[in-house]
Amino acid sequence: MEPKDLTATDLAGAVWKKSSRSGNNGGNCVEVATNLPGVIAVRDSKNPNGPALRFTQAGWDAFIGGVKLGEFDE
Template sequence: MDLSQAVWKKSSRSGDSGGNCVEVAGNLPGVIAVRDSKDPGGPALLFTPGEWNAFLGGVRDGEFDL
């Protein structure tokens, strides 16, 4: 998939010190792209909007809390 038009966003809680951050692009038709902010030219994971919403719901519900 061509991600050249992706508008990448990083969490405002990430700060500017590098760290372990992901960026998300939600402006592409039919896909949500996720990449490592330290490797913007590297691979991206692609999710359908339904998959992404299910993931976000799990985060909100604490399914991934350790």
């Protein structure tokens, strides 16, 4: 099965929610949109018109699982 090309996904209808781990101090803020069919989108809230990462549900689940397991800790 060919991987789905998510780069063409239209994010105009995305409903962005700020991460509960983001503070109100203007620091590192991440927003996630989960309302798009088959796509989870992630962006920097300080740059809402900038690029957004796009994940399939399976890719997002794997990423979140890795975060919870500390796979990306330094």
